[in-house]
Amino acid sequence: MTAEIINGKELSMELKQSMKEEVALLHKQNIKPHLSVVLVGNNPASRSYVNGKKRASEEIGMSSEIIELPESISQNELLDVISQLNKDKRVHGILVQLPLPKHIDVQEIIEAINPKKDVDGFHPINIGRMMTGQDTFLSCTPFGIIQMLHSRNIPIAGQHAVIIGRSNIVGKPVGQLLLNENATVTYCHSKTKDMKSITKLADILIVAVGRANMIDKDYIKDGAVVIDVGINRLDDGSLTGDVDFDSASEKASYITPVPKGVGPMTITMLLQNTIKAAKGMVK
Ligand code: GUN
Secondary structure: OOOEEOOHHHHHHHHHHHHHHHHHHHHHOOOOOEEEEEEEOOOHHHHHHHHHHHHHHHHOOOEEEEEEEOOOOOHHHHHHHHHHHHHOOOOOEEEEOOOOOOOOOHHHHHHHOOHHHEOOOOOHHHHHHHHOOOOOOOOHHHHHHHHHHHHOOOOOOOOEEEEEOOOOOOHHHHHHHHHHOOOEEEEEOOOOOOHHHHHOOOOEEEEOOOOOOOEOHHHOOOOOEEEEOOOEEOOOOOEEOOEOHHHHHOOOOEEOOOOOOHHHHHHHHHHHHHHHHHOOOOO
16 A cells, blocks of 8 residues: 555645635734744754744734743743733733743643633643543644544544554643544553554554654554654754654555644644634633
């Protein structure tokens, strides 16, 4: 089998076109969706991600700002910044780019964000709502993955989804969203024994481990749908996923590439969440 590619970049462009129209309509009602992105320190990867988020916001006519703060900022100073953004009526969405410096208590920062402005979907209130299947902000990468599956009418109910990786940002929530859509979900992680025997049962295999080309055809059942969440930079500067694309494509029915796969969808879902926040759809 040669896999069909689910191109996240193309899907993102389609979704952004309709969001652009939605933002124009909101402008007519004097609602100007605005995203504030907080960047602490000088991590080059983080800087590149936040620039991408600002650029994408502007592409669809939304306003966006990057609040740059020094690596040395204290916990209380950062909490003050969040508090100001919570109070600012102009700001609909707040995103604090992770990772944060080691001296910062990340969980306290996330919990300080008003859940109504938590467009990352990281606040425990929004995670709880997601777990109980309520309408809320869904964290962007998992939400993007679900949209990619829906875009190809890939069945989820009754399918066996195997997730490799259990991060709070991707692994755990994507498993929950698939469960909400009636998949049978299994998580694999660094302590899992005989991982191949489990991944070979997967109808849908989601790989989010952060290790270049770790998963090849030996892990994959014929006809499985393979979603690669990894973004790894090789020594030559090129980007590659957690999945060995050429090898996996021999067995998969659908596969996502890197780049132009899940990455662009993450940003697009952030825009969708910010529009949702501006419309006051999350209480
Ligand atoms: N760092 C890597 N991915 C993300 C994300 O989705 N949101 C935030 N805030 N930081 C990240």
